Amino acid sequence: xxxxxxxxxxxxxxxxxxxxRGSLAGxxxxxxxxxxxxxxxxxxxxxxxxxxxxxANGAGKSTTIKLLTGIMRPTAGRCLVDGRExxxxxxxxxxxxxxxxxxxxxxxxxxxxxxxxxxxxxIYDIPDPVYRRNMARFRELLDLDALGTTPVRQxxxxxxMRAEVAASLLxxxxxxxxxxxxxxxxxxLKEAVRTLINQVNAELGTTVMLTSHDIGDIGSICDQVLVxxxxxxxxxxxxxxxxxxxxxxxxxFDHGTDRPVAGALALLETGLPGVRAVPDGPGRIxxxxxxxxxxxxxxxxxxxxxxxxxxxxxxxxxxxxxxRRVYATRATVASGGSG
Ligand SMILES: Nc1ncnc2c1ncn2[C@@H]1O[C@H](COP(=O)(O)OP(=O)(O)OP(=O)(O)O)[C@@H](O)[C@H]1O
Numbered sequence: 001x002x003x004x005x006x007x008x009x010x011x012x013x014x015x016x017x018x019x020x021r022g023s024l025a026g027x028x029x030x031x032x033x034x035x036x037x038x039x040x041x042x043x044x045x046x047x048x049x050x051x052x053x054x055x056a057n058g059a060g061k062s063t064t065i066k067l068l069t070g071i072m073r074p075t076a077g078r079c080l081v082d083g084r085e086x087x088x089x090x091x092x093x094x095x096x097x098x099x100x101x102x103x104x105x106x107x108x109x110x111x112x113x114x115x116x117x118x119x120x121x122x123i124y125d126i127p128d129p130v131y132r133r134n135m136a137r138f139r140e141l142l143d144l145d146a147l148g149t150t151p152v153r154q155x156x157x158x159x160x161m162r163a164e165v166a167a168s169l170l171x172x173x174x175x176x177x178x179x180x181x182x183x184x185x186x187x188x189l190k191e192a193v194r195t196l197i198n199q200v201n202a203e204l205g206t207t208v209m210l211t212s213h214d215i216g217d218i219g220s221i222c223d224q225v226l227v228x229x230x231x232x233x234x235x236x237x238x239x240x241x242x243x244x245x246x247x248x249x250x251x252x253f254d255h256g257t258d259r260p261v262a263g264a265l266a267l268l269e270t271g272l273p274g275v276r277a278v279p280d281g282p283g284r285i286x287x288x289x290x291x292x293x294x295x296x297x298x299x300x301x302x303x304x305x306x307x308x309x310x311x312x313x314x315x316x317x318x319x320x321x322x323x324r325r326v327y328a329t330r331a332t333v334a335s336g337g338s339g
Pocket of ligand 1: 011012013035036037055056057058059060061062063064
């Protein structure tokens, strides 16, 4: 279980005038501004959940993860990870969590990955069967052997990220924090990392808290979504709940290639005021309609009545579009949800 109660983190940002004169003046007059990176965030993430912690750049995601991993201490409020306050009990917390920071390495820079893993095995006192089981899993999914004896500093970003993800899961942590875990990975490896995280969660009940700007990561890993804006939670709920907040939905249909498209589009837009109809490949039309003014059932009924369709379906709302709209939501209208 991860708990945040009115969690606040403020930073002092020192101001300095432009140029050399400004830098020199700054040495004597320390004017500063307070930046509220995390502005009273509260949430509960039940054990075993896979939650996406998302928000626009600068929304306060990384800072929250730093508070939850004990790297930083809160200015006010508190957080609990597996029953512990991370910054007060750093050692005990470290034993039960794993973390990946896409922009910072957790590995020993001058050592080959294999050596880092052997050190981690000693630090966490990982039993032999657990170590063997996990290494076999990582070898199979992340092709770890291919990293050979190259020191971490000489690995490419993608190679290093494979090692980082594996290292974070080596000791079977109860909670894993993944801050941009697929950064620098190609599509195949992204998929492998997502499979690994889902597999570990399903088998061991690991709680996963993920921050990512990659919609694919969020959609294929997470069942819950927490959205932050300006340091505060603006939405918490299941992925399905989030998708249901879409204000535009879509119906797509195939009507054959012999009918003039322009007439078909006009018929849709006149018959269903407020919809937007566009060609979507040969013989196919996409209809974007406002919700709740129209429902998928009404749009489909219209399509079936006026067209000789071979296929007609309503795809899931586009997660990216939904998130863009929720990112813009002000903190004062935070919606409810589970947790
Ligand atoms: N050490 C620091 N000192 C001063 N300000 C900071 C510090 N760390 C973060 N901030 C500020 O706090 C705010 C939140 O930053 P944070 O890195 O948590 O955002 P984020 O949501 O993770 O962004 P991104 O998606 O770009 O990684 C930003 O305005 C940032 O400039």
